Structures are given as C-alpha cells and as structure tokens.
Amino acid sequence: MWVVALRSLFTWAKRNGLIFRNPTSRIKVGQYEYAVLQPLVPDQVDRSVAAATTPATRLILAFAAVHAARVAQIASLMLDDIDLGNGRLTIAGRVRPLDDLTRKLLLDWLEHRRRRWPNTANLHLLINNQTATKTSRASNHWISAAMRGQDATLERLRVDRQLEEALTHGPDPLHLAEVFGLDEKTAMRYADSARQLLMTSPGEPPGGTVREAE
Structure with a gap:
C-alpha cells in the first residue's frame, strides 16, 4: 500500500x-488480496430490524437486505418502478421479482405516503417532509439514517445479501452477475469468499474480516 x-x-x-x-x-x-467477506450474525440483523420503526425505514431495510440495493439506488426509486400488478420492481434499470415481504412493506408505505402527503407531486417512491413539496429525491443521509451506528448498516446488509446468494446457490459468479448486475471482478470476489466459507470447518472462523464490496 x-x-x-x-x-x-x-x-x-x-x-x-x-x-x-x-x-x-x-x-x-x-x-x-481482499479479505474473505463475512456474513452478518443474526443478532446484528435483529438489531437493525428493531431500529426500523417506521413504514419508510422498514421498506428501506428490505430494499437493502432482500434486493441488495445501494443507498443511492433506493433514494432514486420512482413510483413507476413498482409494478404491484405483475409482482415486479425495477432497481437501477434491472427488473426483479417482488417477494411477499417487500410487497407488504410497499403497500404499508404507499398507504402511509398517501395519507401523509395526499397532494404531493413528487414521483419518487420515498419522500419526506422536505421533499414532499419538491420533485427531488430524498438524500442518502436520510435514507441511511435509521441504520447509522448499527453493525448491520444498509451497506453491510447489501453485501450480506449478495454473499448469502453465493452461499445458498453456490459460488457461481455468472449467477451472481445475473441476479445483481455485478461486474466480473466483484462477482468473482463474492464467489471466492463463499467458496472459502463453505470450505471452512464448523466452528473454525475463516480468515479475514468483512470489507466493503461492490
């Protein structure tokens, strides 16, 4: 270095x-040489779930933890990116299936949004008191505020989701690239980390610590 x-x-x-x-x-x-990416432990995730106490923060957490969306991608989501009828959502130009949990959280948020700001002209999915009277998106700071200080931040949750996919479906970089739109180098890193974790004996901690990934 x-x-x-x-x-x-x-x-x-x-x-x-x-x-x-x-x-x-x-x-x-x-x-x-990158360190092996490490999965979050249940207690870390549980604390972040407990910190998500509003319809907006619960939905934001799901976008990161279920769909591996970045903070800026979450902030940029538009109402048109949500297709409840066909069970799909579009994140950063990639169409993804809409799971039951995210669908429920979306419906809760949309109802709250409609009641709280019935006359807003802002077409972004996630709005707040500052952006409801404008057309701009919410700030990255606002999107990530609820998870700030947690071990399972939005970024850690996003990384954990992609690592979980590699652990569950096998360390196949082509699969990871297809599901999350990762570039070749990043997909290989997740696949390599998953391979090493799967080879680790039970009770034996794999080498390295989690670092930021793409």
Missing part, C-alpha cells in the same frame, strides 16, 4: 512541476 501512496504523491508533484520524473513509475504493485 505504501507504493500506491508514494506513486500518488509523486504523480501530484510531477503534475505541479515540482519534479521532472516519477521515480515510482517502474515499480510494480502486486494485486491486492
């Missing part, structure tokens, strides 16, 4: 005319 830092520093210095040549340009940087 020190080579990467030095390379960035010398690149900046050369760009600003402080040096004439970058002495790190010929140094090879080895491939970064």
Whole structure:
C-alpha cells in the first residue's frame, strides 16, 4: 500500500512541476488480496430490524437486505418502478421479482405516503417532509439514517445479501452477475469468499474480516 501512496504523491508533484520524473513509475504493485467477506450474525440483523420503526425505514431495510440495493439506488426509486400488478420492481434499470415481504412493506408505505402527503407531486417512491413539496429525491443521509451506528448498516446488509446468494446457490459468479448486475471482478470476489466459507470447518472462523464490496 505504501507504493500506491508514494506513486500518488509523486504523480501530484510531477503534475505541479515540482519534479521532472516519477521515480515510482517502474515499480510494480502486486494485486491486492481482499479479505474473505463475512456474513452478518443474526443478532446484528435483529438489531437493525428493531431500529426500523417506521413504514419508510422498514421498506428501506428490505430494499437493502432482500434486493441488495445501494443507498443511492433506493433514494432514486420512482413510483413507476413498482409494478404491484405483475409482482415486479425495477432497481437501477434491472427488473426483479417482488417477494411477499417487500410487497407488504410497499403497500404499508404507499398507504402511509398517501395519507401523509395526499397532494404531493413528487414521483419518487420515498419522500419526506422536505421533499414532499419538491420533485427531488430524498438524500442518502436520510435514507441511511435509521441504520447509522448499527453493525448491520444498509451497506453491510447489501453485501450480506449478495454473499448469502453465493452461499445458498453456490459460488457461481455468472449467477451472481445475473441476479445483481455485478461486474466480473466483484462477482468473482463474492464467489471466492463463499467458496472459502463453505470450505471452512464448523466452528473454525475463516480468515479475514468483512470489507466493503461492490
């Protein structure tokens, strides 16, 4: 990692005319070895579920934990992305089947939304007091607020959902790419982590700790 830092520093210095040549340009940087992604434990998830006390936060949690949606993707969802009649929802351009839990939480939120802001012109699915009088989406800060400080943040829940898919259906990167729209490198990382976790003996903790994944 020190080579990467030095390379960035010398690149900046050369760009600003402080040096004439970058002495790190010929140094090879080895491939970064990612730690094995670790699943959340039930207590961590339970605490986040308990923290979701409103129709909006319960739906937000489901989008992350069930559909592996990013915070910005959740904030950007439009009413037209929800197709209750055909049991589908569209997240970041990808059509996904609508499970029973998410459907129930959607209906609860839509009823709350209708009663709370009956005359809003905002077509985003998730709105609040600030955005109900506008047409802009809610902020990432508002979307993630309820899970802030929890071990199972929205990002950790999203990662856990994708890892769970790899553990349940087998470490197949092609399957993961198809289900979640992951790029090849990210799908391989989830598949590799799942493979190592599945090979770990019961009671023996796999190496590494969870890190942010795509």
